[in-house]
Amino acid sequence: MYAIVEIAGQQFKVAKDQKVFVNRLSGEEGDEVSFDKVLLTGDGDNITLGAPAIEGALVGAKISRHLKGDKVIVFKKKRRKGYKKKNGHRQSLTEIVIGDISLKGGKKAAPKAEKKEEAKAEAPKAEKKAKASSKGDDLKKIEGAGPKAAEALVAAGIDTFAKVAASTPEKLSEVLTEASSRLSHIVTDTWPKQAALAAEGKWDELKELQEKLDGGIEK
Template structure:
């Protein structure tokens, strides 16, 4: 018996006791997780297909550990320009073990019925007052990311790595421990001192740019000159 289920934006073919590596989840190690977006179930000769998901079906799993994937080398070169850049990347992953596939309540998708032709509306009387359609609320704009490169010692590659780890604003960087920052950017080439980054980010988040600029003049790569 197997199922095709969507986990963290990816589709996986899973069976009981199988180990699966997915994009990093927020759940703690040892916790139980349930995924109910099951697209297909196979039980012997019976195959159930969702439309798009199967009602009542779910895949239950346990978080084994969080880890990083194998290093991938990204090399860029431009001919006759003397341009060469070599970077490494390791994807944040979560290891799961599938404990069970729940099929109770699973139903095959019923064929869609053709919509009946709409009836023609009767013409309204001249004296009838037209009701105004309610205006849709404007969608909220997502929080804009800050330019983390304004912190002394942070370059484009480090900023990209921090954003990939979920740290995209000065306020988020200010709340992150320097040791944790160093662990996040451990794959970025170079000797990076992160001790002052949270304090710099706090000044930037509070808009104290003059005070930050005066302090940065005394720093060299994020550490006292």
């Protein structure tokens, strides 16, 4: 039996006992994890499709180890400006071993009436969350954090400079990757340091630091 499952913003075709390298997951080595965004399962001639995910399906796995991928060279050049910049990047990865693939391990779909009640109950919460996020800091002031990256952080509850400063680069990268695979390439190594200066109001020191950065990466 095999399944196509979304893990940390990427889709994989997996089977039992298969080793898969995915974007860095939270958790320690040996921890059990499960993924419920199962898009398709196949068992011989029996194919089950989701819309987009299969309700109740789960893919279980075990974290084998954390590691970094091969170095990727990022080369930037501006025509007629005499500007060239070469940087290396190694993506943080997690190796997992696929366990059971279950079609009955997830939550059952709630009746339509219950869903309407849940929607009404969640509406005030969503409104409160929107108001709370409007009071957060402008995370775009962190070099390397564009509008989409800042939006992803706010959606994850990291809406102030202090919260960014208290996070690790690995955690920030995980949040961006889970929000969108298009954000998985962003390097967040200097974000906590930048955010700490911004949280303390040390704007001159922040400006001095950012002059030494290129897209949030130390030159």
